[in-house]
Amino acid sequence: MSPKVSQAHKEKRRNEIIAAAKTVFIRKGFEKTTMHDVVEESGMSRGGVYQYFSSTEEMMRALMDQGEEAFTGQKDRLYEKYETSWGVLEAVVEAHNIVPMDPIGLVVYEYFVAGFREATKERTHYLKKRLHNVKGFYIDVIERGTAEGEFKPIQTPDVIASYLIILTDGLILHRNLGEEVETDISGLIEGLKIYLRNALGMQ
Structure with a gap:
């Protein structure tokens, strides 16, 4: 009879595989x-990896789900730190000015673009659901700020949130194109904040 493996051990192994997959995704796209690449990077047996994931698609989704949980789950902590809805939005925007930026952002961008060209709709459905969740985070912050009288938006929360996502995705792309692409990231971020302050009726 084989020894019983604890849930904590399973979670640890799963996270190790996700970390290995992230390393390879960044290196190769x-x-x-x-799957062979990830097995080699992880140092585990083929069976050990396949016990948790059957494809790189599953690994990529697990990696993005981790990032989304960390992002959408930080709202309460951000309010504790910054107190106002504007403080929360500004902190999220300023996070794109951190150097160096995690290069996995470019891989996610690649996954999104490839996903919308898929013959099947499975990946596209997943990506739209994920986008909906991220947009919901921004809409919640905007609506809370509006309800508390902090914002008097001149556009709908949906439009403002969508525009914020489009611009921050663009920032991620520029930040990962390399030093040869000269872009004033700080200036772009300040421009985004100018738009938000106006769209939210703060000026």
């Missing part, structure tokens, strides 16, 4: 990464 999502589309070119194979």
Whole structure:
């Protein structure tokens, strides 16, 4: 009879595989990464990896789910730190000015673009659901600020949240194109904040 493996051990092994997959995704890109690549990077047996994931697609989704949980789950902590809805939005925007930025952002961008060209709709459905969740985070912050009289938006929360996502996605792309692409990231971030202050009726 084989020894019983604890849930904590399973979670640890799963996270180790996700970390290995992230390393390979960054090095090779999502589309070119194979299960064999991840098995080699993890140092585990083929069976040990397949026990947790059957494809790189599953690994990529697990990696993005971790990031989304960390992002959407930080709202209460951000309010504790910054107190106002504007403080929360500004902190999220300023996070894109951190150097160095996690290069996985470019891999996620690749996954999104490839996903919308898929013959099947499974990946597209997943990506739309994920986008909906992230947009919901921003809408909640905007609506809370409006209810408390902090904002008097001149556009709908949906439009403002969507625009915020589009611009921050663009920032991630520029930040990962390399030093040869000269972009004033700080200036772009300040421009985004100018838009938000106006759209939210703060000026």
